[in-house]
Amino acid sequence: MRALLQRVSDARVAVDGRVVGETGPGLLVFVCAMQGDGEDEARKLASRVARLRIFRDESGRMNRALLDAETPSALVVSQFTLAADTRSGNRPGFSTAAPPEEGRRLYQVFTDCLHNLGIATQTGEFGADMAVTLTNDGPVTIWLDTQS
Template identity: 65%
Template sequence: MRALIQRVTEASVTVDGEVIGEICAGLLILICAMQGDGEAEADKLAAKIAKLRIFEDEAGKMNRSVLDTGGAALVVSQFTLAADTSRGNRPGFSTAAPPAEGERLYEYFAGQVRAQGIETATGSFGADMKVRLLNDGPVTIWMDTAA
């Protein structure tokens, strides 16, 4: 699985003009299931993100996790994280999991983030979403379970 994680002071996702998920301080997690991914990859990634120390402590060092801060997570499906730009100018997405499997793993991953004890909001798989965020830092981190 691939994830792009952004530390945010707020984030929301809107579908058809209606806010369907929003958080205050915490993490915006853009997530993509890749071909061959399963629940083991989702479990590993959710646990790693929950413990990722990217929030500042009292000394100003990135030493605290979203769990430590009581922050929330907004999990948004993002198949374009599978983009292959090695040929031509139009990205290919053939390495992303098929839609049905991608949706299943997206929902499973969001559940695993929630199971870590993190308040979790979500987008809508396959929908035309508008995502708003106020990146804090900015702190943006790329994660891939295959790497």
């Protein structure tokens, strides 16, 4: 599985002008299941996201994890385009993304794992055309991939 994390002051996702998920200070997590991924990858990725030390400590250093926050929160948005293959031509290919049904299932496993770790979790709408707005804090943007 792949994830693109953005440390945010706030973020929200809307579908057809209706806000379906939002967060205050925390993480915006774009996530994509790849072909061959299973529940183990979803759980491993959720654990890495929750424990990655990218938040400031008292000294201003990135030394705290989402789990260390007073009120940990994340907005999780499915994004199959993280599977883009751009090695040839000008049009990305997405054949390495998991099929939609499996992607949806693993997206839910990932989100449930974050929630079960004590992180207040909201989501976008799987497969929908979404408008995402955010205020990147730092800016801090981190790429994670369970296959590397």
